[in-house]
Amino acid sequence: MKKLGRYFLNGLIFIVPIVLTLYIFYIVFVKIDSLLKIPLPGIGIIPGVGFIATIALITLIGMLVSNFITRKFLFLMDKLLNRLPLVKLLYSSIKDLINAFFGDKKTFSQPVIVRLSSDSHAHALGFVTCDSLASFDLPEYVAVYLPQSYNFAGNLLVFPREQVQVLNANSSEVMTFIVSGGVASS
Numbered sequence: 001m002k003k004l005g006r007y008f009l010n011g012l013i014f015i016v017p018i019v020l021t022l023y024i025f026y027i028v029f030v031k032i033d034s035l036l037k038i039p040l041p042g043i044g045i046i047p048g049v050g051f052i053a054t055i056a057l058i059t060l061i062g063m064l065v066s067n068f069i070t071r072k073f074l075f076l077m078d079k080l081l082n083r084l085p086l087v088k089l090l091y092s093s094i095k096d097l098i099n100a101f102f103g104d105k106k107t108f109s110q111p112v113i114v115r116l117s118s119d120s121h122a123h124a125l126g127f128v129t130c131d132s133l134a135s136f137d138l139p140e141y142v143a144v145y146l147p148q149s150y151n152f153a154g155n156l157l158v159f160p161r162e163q164v165q166v167l168n169a170n171s172s173e174v175m176t177f178i179v180s181g182g183v184a185s186s
Contacts, residue, residue, distance in 0.1 A: 111174035114144055115163040125178050126157075127171070133158065149181035 033050040036057075064070040081091045110128040115121075130143035142161055147154040167174065176184045 109171050111167040111169050111171050112144060112164050113167055114146075114157075114159050114165075118160075118163065125167075125174060126154075127174075128164065128166075129156065147175060147178045149179060 032054050036050040036053045038049050126144040126146040129145045133141045141158045
């Protein structure tokens with residue numbers, strides 16, 4: 001009976017990540033597909049057409065942003081969103097987060113290990129997001145973002161520079177290691 005239970009547990013360990021991954025991709029596909037329900041004449045709504053149209057629309061917007069003529073218009077819209085109260089807070093936060101991972105100036109490019117207290121041996125892995133806090137009259141401090149495991153959240157903490165040690169490691173590998181709770185390793 002113990003062997004049967006072990007087989008069941010091994011089956012769960014194998015199949016649950018596969019099923020959850022496929023399910024999440026399915027949910028994302030269905031949500032994106034439902035953004036644009038485009039009926040085809042004589043056929044009706046075909047699954048996937050909305051998904052393809054959404055991807056094409058995002059690519060078109062990317063092309064327009066890259067185009068010299070339309071770039072000015074889109075930057076004016078960006079300026080407007082950055083001036084509206086409440087909208088500015090949400091818009092700029094989302095924009096900064098997207099740019100931190102995918103933009104030209106990736107913010108999470110400097111992985112570090114931080115000693116949590118000068119009299120402790122506990123350390124945390126994170127990323128330097130601001131190398132100088134002189135604007136806050138804290139020139140000897142750096143801002144370190146500490147992502148949370150199994151989550152897309154984190155905390156921004158400020159540490160004395162001497163408690164922060166730059167890691168000679170790939171940023172994406174460090175992020176994967178942190179988010180997986182230390183389970184994933186290269």
